[in-house]
Amino acid sequence: MSPICRWSVMPKALDGQIVMEKTPRYFVTPETPARIHAMSRDIKLIVVVRDPITRAISDYTQIISKTPDIPSFENLTFKNRSTGQIDSLWSPLYIGLYAKHLERWLAYFPLTKIHFVHGERLISDPAGELGRVQDFLGLQRIIRDKHFYFNKTKGFPCLKKPEGSSKPHCLGQTKGRTHPKIDPEVILKLREFYQPHNLKFYQMAGMDFGWQ
Numbered sequence: 637m638s639p640i641c642r643w644s645v646m647p648k649a650l651d652g653q654i655v656m657e658k659t660p661r662y663f664v665t666p667e668t669p670a671r672i673h674a675m676s677r678d679i680k681l682i683v684v685v686r687d688p689i690t691r692a693i694s695d696y697t698q699i700i701s702k703t704p705d706i707p708s709f710e711n712l713t714f715k716n717r718s719t720g721q722i723d724s725l726w727s728p729l730y731i732g733l734y735a736k737h738l739e740r741w742l743a744y745f746p747l748t749k750i751h752f753v754h755g756e757r758l759i760s761d762p763a764g765e766l767g768r769v770q771d772f773l774g775l776q777r778i779i780r781d782k783h784f785y786f787n788k789t790k791g792f793p794c795l796k797k798p799e800g801s802s803k804p805h806c807l808g809q810t811k812g813r814t815h816p817k818i819d820p821e822v823i824l825k826l827r828e829f830y831q832p833h834n835l836k837f838y839q840m841a842g843m844d845f846g847w848q
């Protein structure tokens with residue numbers, strides 16, 4: 637089902653409150669920018685992006701957890717493995733063509749309305765990344781370093797004490813799963829494949845994300 641975006645399905649808010657809605661498919665669904673623009677031009681958009689290769693492996697990890705019998709990541713990556721032709725329409729790879737998706741959004745929204753969260757830094761420096769999100773939303777920087785700790789078992793930052801709870805909180809078991817080991821040659825091919833797309837994306841977003 638393609639994402640809907642109408643005020644009628646959004647929760648009501650008082651003055652001074654911010655309503656947030658999060659649907660990963662918004663960024664890549666072609667009809668969404670026009671629909672959101674028709675709903676509100678003043679909306680602020682936040683996009684979390686990470687290295688498209690890690691993103692694809694993460695996506696694949698999620699898919700095999702539900703359908704374990706599908707072919708390997710390596711096989712699905714290629715249209716034809718012997719010629720090395722990448723299947724750019726395979727959804728886990730297609731979603732990582734960020735410049736292509738951003739182009740559609742920029743036809744409706746100025747860059748100043750779009751904030752990119754750096755996925756890798758969200759893990760290494762969650763407070764810094766969330767600091768920039770708070771600035772973008774025009775909020776006081778309330779969420780800070782002191783709110784996080786690194787959970788060694790989980791391998792990710794977790795909240796020390798979420799609101800309304802006295803216990804620490806990590807994201808659930810479906811976030812931060814162990815990824816399968818992928819053939820390094822396939823990773824190399826994917827690096828070559830994504831490089832021009834990544835560079836274009838850095839230019840468009842005005843930010844170098846550092847994915848090699």
Ligand SMILES: Nc1ncnc2c1ncn2[C@@H]1O[C@H](COP(=O)(O)OS(=O)(=O)O)[C@@H](OP(=O)(O)O)[C@H]1O
Binds near residue numbers: 693697793806807
């Ligand atoms: N603090 C913390 N804890 C756990 N996981 C974290 C955290 N910060 C970022 N991440 C990364 O978020 C990835 C999962 O987010 P998704 O975008 O896939 O979520 S969603 O399914 O779209 O809701 C998830 O991807 P995987 O590692 O592939 O599971 C994580 O790398």
